[in-house]
Amino acid sequence: MNGKEWTLDLQAYVDGELEPSRRAEVERVISSDAEARELAGALRSLGEVVRSHEPSHRVPDSREFYWSQVRRRIQQAEATDSRRAAGATRAAGWLRWLAPALGVAAVVVVVFMNRRHGEALVEVASSGLEDAEGMTFRSDADGITVHWIR
Amino acid sequence: MAASLKLDYAAATDEQLVSLAKGGDADAFEELVHRHRDKIYARAMIMMRNEVEAIDLSQEAWVKAWQRIHQFQGESSFATWATRIVINLCLDQIRRQKRTRAESIEQMEEETGGVERHMPVVEANPTEGLETEDVRRRIDEALGKLTEAHRTVVVLHEFEGLEYKEIARRVGISIGTVMSRLFYARRRLATLLQNLRKERSE
The missing domain is CATH 1.20.5 (Single alpha-helices involved in coiled-coils or other helix-helix interfaces)
Incomplete structure (x- = not known):
């Protein structure tokens, strides 16, 4: 499984937005394909890092x-x-x-x-x-x- | 006499202050502004990358919040509600400025071309050993290096917690485009964070 649709499906799976009918297929590929597993892990890690470090800015005025x-x-x-x-x-x-x-x-x-x-x-x-x-x-x-x- | 009956605004909860503000109490609203102004300003700053615009839009958001406070029913926290207002103002401003037009060629190339499956590996804790504030700053810098269109979907998804379809509705693009932009934005961010790790190891 390659290509744009697959990659975006994997991302949607990680985001919890993949339609139920596609979930089993993506899970099957993740369990059997190291590259897919790595990509899913990278997406998860990135999301966690970004969400837990939301940039902060302080209003410069009193x-x-x-x-x-x-x-x-x-x-x-x-x-x-x-x-x-x-x-x-x-x-x-x-x-x-x-x-x-x-x-x-x-x-x-x-x-x-x-x-x-x-x-x-x-x-x-x-x-x-x-x-x-x-x-x-x-x-x-x-x-x-x-x-x-x- | 009246002053002695006044609520200690600093000690009041947001809910109490909102209730007072709904009754026209400007002092209660001022306390709400004071409590949440940094968050509202930060969200505008992340989106617009311009201090003057961020100040202007954050202040406009507070004006709208005052005008619409009767519409706030407490389904979310007051801060979340106010943040949504400033996000909407930022999206309106971006649309007005038509900045996306300048980025359209780059986006079209990305969105119509094949999405590469490969993405730089983001380690479980890529920012290990860095101070939290430093990590925030570096992520902010990385967000600043994204195109406005890509940054917008990241902010709406990661910080606002919006679903693809809601992002599509707010930004006025298809769900497919939201997914493409999010992927490219993440890939770029992953690359920038990977560079951060390289910098640290040098």
């Missing part, structure tokens, strides 16, 4: 200075969150007023356009009704009138 930096960043983050929250509240307040206002504006525009279209129809009718074809739809329920002219 307790007070380090905490003052952390505290300042916390305060900045909280101030940013507060500004965002205030902005969102203001936007929500504006939207509460703006939405109905936009609705009213839309109605005004529709009515205005409706009148303009009416005038256009009159204009078209007066300038040459024989060349124009028109169709009108009126919805009393919605309070709108649509003129289709071509």
Whole structure:
């Protein structure tokens, strides 16, 4: 048994991550192949050495200075969150007023356009009704009138 | 009066301090920072290999820990929970910097080529006779000689104790790539530790 797949299987076995269906095969090879046994042993030893000697680093700043930096960043983050929250509240307040206002504006525009279209129809009718074809739809329920002219 | 009722933070357990911090007690949180700041900083330092970045990311981790402390339910120790935060920040930073792109050619050559079965033999106690701090320092140096991608999987597997699939998910690579990177990283580390032994015998 050689190759990449085998080597990675052996590593997975050592790490306890090999799927159960492959374990027996790897164990058989380890028991019969000195090279495989050596590799498994090397992987185990390396893992133990590295895990038991995790590098340590000490913060180069004093307790007070380090905490003052952390505290300042916390305060900045909280101030940013507060500004965002205030902005969102203001936007929500504006939207509460703006939405109905936009609705009213839309109605005004529709009515205005409706009148303009009416005038256009009159204009078209007066300038040459024989060349124009028109169709009108009126919805009393919605309070709108649509003129289709071509 | 209030001061006399205050808890002796230095004598409190992490659980007590967390509980107080959840209630908005910044002094309790400061004690937690003091207790675990070296571990958080060390993890960032091992990952990033840069003191300025490590300080910045460790401080950012504490900000996130304060903001999310209500999410900490005690499934792990507070230190483990905080360490996960800094690890995630390091991974985000690495992704932002796209350092892995510079290493991609080297990785592709390794990951698509045949994995050599041979690995330098690591003796049962390759660091025998060395002071613990010296061994830590030498392992740290060896980790610093790995590519960032290889170092990341070693840190996540050996120090964070994450399984292959969890490493794959965190780093955004396949499980096969995790296994390949871990093997190459270990082989390199074994070589570096073998050199350490040679140095000692000279």
